[in-house]
Amino acid sequence: MKAMILAAGLGTRMRPLTLKTPKPLLKVGGKPLIEWHIERLVDLGITQLVINHAWLGEQIESYLGSGERFGAHIEYSAESEPLETGGGIFRALSKLITHEEDTFLVINADVFCDVSWEDLLSQPLKETDVGRLLMVPNPSWHPSGDFLLNKASGYLSLNQGEPMTFSGISLLRGRLFAGCRDESFALAPLLRKAIVAHQLPGVAHQGVWSDVGTPERLAEVDRLLHEGGKHEC
Numbered sequence: 001m002k003a004m005i006l007a008a009g010l011g012t013r014m015r016p017l018t019l020k021t022p023k024p025l026l027k028v029g030g031k032p033l034i035e036w037h038i039e040r041l042v043d044l045g046i047t048q049l050v051i052n053h054a055w056l057g058e059q060i061e062s063y064l065g066s067g068e069r070f071g072a073h074i075e076y077s078a079e080s081e082p083l084e085t086g087g088g089i090f091r092a093l094s095k096l097i098t099h100e101e102d103t104f105l106v107i108n109a110d111v112f113c114d115v116s117w118e119d120l121l122s123q124p125l126k127e128t129d130v131g132r133l134l135m136v137p138n139p140s141w142h143p144s145g146d147f148l149l150n151k152a153s154g155y156l157s158l159n160q161g162e163p164m165t166f167s168g169i170s171l172l173r174g175r176l177f178a179g180c181r182d183e184s185f186a187l188a189p190l191l192r193k194a195i196v197a198h199q200l201p202g203v204a205h206q207g208v209w210s211d212v213g214t215p216e217r218l219a220e221v222d223r224l225l226h227e228g229g230k231h232e233c
Contacts (some may be wrong), residue, residue: 002048002049003104003106003107004052004089004096005024005038005049005050005052005108005109006088006108007110008053008054008055008088009055009109011110013214014213018056021059022059022060025060026212026218027222028212029221033109033110033111034060034109042071047071047072049072049074051064051077052077052088057078057079060076077095079091083184084184084185086185089106089177089187090182093174093177096174100175100177101174101175103131103173104171104174105170105172106170106171106172107169110168110211111168111211112208113169113205113209116205120132120169120203129173130176130194130200131170131200132171132200132203133147133169134166134202134203134205135147135164136167136204138164139165139210141213145163146188147202148161149161149202149204150162154201154202156202157195158196208224
């Protein structure tokens with residue numbers, strides 16, 4: 001299995017920090033956000049990585065290189081125009097899978113999470129499933145959440161279950177993108193369509209997670225790591 005790290009965002013909410021540094025290279029706990037993800041993936045045994053980039057992307061390639069020093073092999077998917085999350089994944093799909101039934105991991109570079117891979121990967125997907133999303137309790141800055149998790153069935157819903165927030169970490173099957181074109185499009189409509197079709201399970205994560213979307217949250221994650229804390233960022 002391969003993994004894709006999404007690193008093409010402009011990081012506008014993080015300015016002025018991101019005026020000269022791409023958001024994935026901002027540091028917490030002494031190293032860039034994206035490096036935490038790479039190390040966790042390599043620890044899992046996933047060493048074939050694809051990273052997309054746009055804003056100041058040459059800095060990302062320069063810092064990470066081929067991935068050899070992390071024990072990984074990194075391919076890059078450069079975007080000269082904004083493709084959004086769905087379009088970015090679709091453009092890189094041929095680097096991630098051979099067949100549409102193949103699965104791959106997707107991680108937003110700008111989140112911090114002590115993810116338990118066992119929770120996300122221990123159970124095989126059903127034949128009809130198009131993926132599995134890692135869900136987290138709603139943070140204060142996103143109190144309504146994204147989707148509902150029906151913990152009895154294990155599937156996500158739009159009308160029944162506990163409101164939770166999508167962590168930005170998922171296991172996806174290539175078939176989710178069937179019929180898509182190489183253009184800019186969001187991932188969320190594809191996820192909603194799969195949820196309505198009862199094809200997208202979710203799993204709750206109760207550990208550390210933060211959408212590192214503001215300088216204040218970046219500082220909070222950094223403080224947490226230096227203190228060795230285990231509570232929500």
